Structure formats: C-alpha cells, structure tokens
Amino acid sequence: MRKITLLLNACIVMTLASCVTTTEEQRIVSEQHFRDVVVEKKLSNTRVDVTLKLTQDGLIEGTEPSGEIKGTWLWDGTRFCRDVTTGPLKxxxxxxxxxxxxxxxxxxxxxxxxxxxxxxxE
Structure with a gap:
C-alpha cells in the first residue's frame, strides 16, 4: 500500500510540474509567424525611447529622440530585412x-x- 501511495504522489508531482510553463526565447523563422506577432503592432524600446510600427505593406514607421524613423522591410528566407532611410538606425x-x-x-x-x-x- 505504501508503494502505491508513493507512486501516486510521484505521478501527481510530475503532472503538476508539467503544468508549469517557462517562457523560453523562440526564434521566428517564417514570414507568417512574424506577421502574426509583430506586423501592425506597436514596438517600443523605452531604454532608447524608440517606437516602431511595421505595416502589412512593408513600411517602417516610428519615432526616436531626434525625429522620425522611416523605411521598408521584407522577409527573406528565415530573416527580417530592413532598409531604414532616416535616423540612427539608417x-x-x-x-x-x-x-x-x-x-x-x-x-x-x-x-x-x-x-x-x-x-x-496593440
């Protein structure tokens, strides 16, 4: 009986442990995943006071301390490619x-x- 109790307790602990999720860094490798997660969303980096938005039609719009950020973007294979025409990210x-x-x-x-x-x- 003691073995059964220990076995049941072990199963319960393992089940509970599997419910806890840790968020790990995940690489985005498809254009569709990138569009679902990033495109048409507000992207902000408060450390350097930069705000960006990537549009569905391939434009980059944003602001940084010295002014506007403008450019274009596209997806190439498994990477995000961008051509910024203004600002320090040029x-x-x-x-x-x-x-x-x-x-x-x-x-x-x-x-x-x-x-x-x-x-x-959003």
Missing part, C-alpha cells in the same frame, strides 16, 4: 528575430548592429 541589414513573452528581439547576423529588443503592444 541602413540596410537582415536580422534574426526572436520572441520571448511580449518582447521581440532583432539581431544582426553579421554582428555590425547591436541586438535591439522591443515590447510588443
């Missing part, structure tokens, strides 16, 4: 995108630009 690059909780991070695959993380909101 230039072309393709970036790896990761998601954790309500934050999205973009990392330059060539290591030329620091990883930027933005909070996603």
């Amino acid at each position: 230039g072309k690059t393709c970036q790896v995108v990761t998601l954790k909780d309500t934050k999205v991070s973009v990392k330059d695959v060539e290591g030329k630009i620091r990883t930027a993380t933005y909070r996603i909101s």
